[in-house]
Amino acid sequence: MIFRSEPERINRQAADWLARLHADDRAAEDEAAFRTWLKADPSHEGAFERASMIWDAAGGLRDQPIAREAPAPAPAARLSRRAVMAGGGALFVAGGLGLGxxxxxxxxxxxxxxxxxxxxxxxxxxxxxxxxxxxxxxxxxxxxxxxxxxxxxxxxxxxxxxxxxxxxxxxxxxxxxxxxxxxxxxxxxxxxxxxxxxxxxxxxxxxxxxxxxxxxxxxxxxxxxxxxxxxxxxxxDLIAWQSGRLAFRDETIAQAATEMNRYSTRALVVSDPRVADLRLSGVYRVGDSEAFARSLAVLLPVRVAADGDAIRISAAD
Structure with a gap:
């Protein structure tokens, strides 16, 4: 059994809520449950804000092309967390898989x-x-x-x-x-x-x-x-894939990239041994290799560059 500290548990819940609210199958019950969780503890709002900042940083970088890459497509609609916290306004869908x-x-x-x-x-x-x-x-x-x-x-x-x-x-x-x-x-x-x-x-x-x-x-x-x-x-974490996301907990970049590559024909290539063993934790959307790579560049000392159908991740200079 895995035991987690209270701050780590709250940060994990915040990341899970962020991904859940971005999912295609999000329902009104999810939004109500999120607001209940948000009000349950003053620390929840701060944790959700921090998770949102990382999410926005990874998504916001879409406006900047990866090195040697053609301009990226326009950014997907993002979650308006202030509207969610206030309990009003429409929520946006950012990717995900709608399945019946x-x-x-x-x-x-x-x-x-x-x-x-x-x-x-x-x-x-x-x-x-x-x-x-x-x-x-x-x-x-x-x-x-x-x-x-x-x-x-x-x-x-x-x-x-x-x-x-x-x-x-x-x-x-x-x-x-x-x-x-x-x-x-x-x-x-x-x-x-x-x-x-x-x-x-x-x-x-x-x-x-x-x-x-x-x-x-x-x-x-x-x-x-x-x-x-x-x-x-x-x-x-095990069943996160069913809502179109992957949860990584203290895993190496090499392991995470291998799992992300199962969902996309645009491969993440980690050939630099200085990068392969770096560790990360977080919740990422399946199939969006580019956003995953960009988030690594925000969180870790790595750089990303496109090379044909691959996205290469190497150590920052």
């Missing part, structure tokens, strides 16, 4: 780079596909089976007398009713039980099935040739 549920039937479903998709499966289960994801679902008389070839999903399994079997490489996950976050990158598989529980059937050294129980709030990381690893991640 689609009825799905047995077959193969996929998303492209930067695309997300919500499906209601034949059995009533709901699944959200992240960027560059491919699944296959089959509903039989004895079991329901979902195969994850690549990518990431959030799966809310409907109650049914039939077990729900998830195939990810050599591993099989079995559950009846649960909400799971499942990610597969090649032979690396990570499964988190957000609600409910599951069981992982994994072959042991004798070749027999050795079931591994997965309790709510627990994540298991599985990879060929390496022992399984169990931990308890910060769930709010």
């Amino acid at each position: 549920w689609q009825r799905a039937y047995a077959g193969v479903y996929r998303t492209g780079i930067g695309e997300q998709r919500r499906l209601v499966l034949e059995d009533g289960s709901r699944v959200m596909l992240d960027t560059d994801t491919r699944i296959r679902f089959r509903a039989g008389s004895a079991a329901r089976t979902l195969s994850l070839a690549t990518g990431r999903i959030d799966l809310d399994i409907a109650r049914d007398t039939r077990p729900f079997v998830i195939e990810a490489g050599e591993r099989r996950v079995i559950a009846t009713a649960a909400r799971l976050d499942l990610r597969r990158d090649g032979d690396d598989v990570a499964l988190t039980a957000i609600q409910g529980s599951a069981r992982i059937d994994a072959p042991d050294v004798t070749g027999k099935a050795a079931p591994v129980p997965l309790a709510q709030g627990t994540r298991i990381a599985m990879a060929e040739g390496r022992p399984d690893r169990l931990d308890q991640p910060e769930l709010d």
Whole structure:
């Protein structure tokens, strides 16, 4: 379990509120809840102002072209935080992904780079596909089976007398009713039980099935040739991708850039070893590699420059 100081917790909440209020699926309930949070403690307003200053700095730099880059497009509409704090005025949308549920039937479903998709499966289960994801679902008389070839999903399994079997490489996950976050990158598989529980059937050294129980709030990381690893991640950070954002907590620029690159064809390139191990924390919008790079230039001693379809991040002179 991760323990945070009170100022760090409040700063994290402020960053999360900022991203939530910029999301396409923001609702009136979100705005009301934000105002309640804002009034709950005098320190909340200062934390939100600081988060907004960083957001605005990253967005405001859009008016300045990256080195050797054609002029950037006009800035997206920004959040009027004073209007929100006062409880009036319209809120603006700055990017994000507006998604509705689609009825799905047995077959193969996929998303492209930067695309997300919500499906209601034949059995009533709901699944959200992240960027560059491919699944296959089959509903039989004895079991329901979902195969994850690549990518990431959030799966809310409907109650049914039939077990729900998830195939990810050599591993099989079995559950009846649960909400799971499942990610597969090649032979690396990570499964988190957000609600409910599951069981992982994994072959042991004798070749027999050795079931591994997965309790709510627990994540298991599985990879060929390496022992399984169990931990308890910060769930709010884990599912941030579903609202079109990524939460980084004390991660290296190299790690963050790799994750951002999953959502865009315009790659972030971190070839300078002086930069790769620098650490950052924050909440960033998926697919906006340019804004991410510009925010790094505000927060850290780095410079960014465009080179064809790539954005290169190097140490500042």
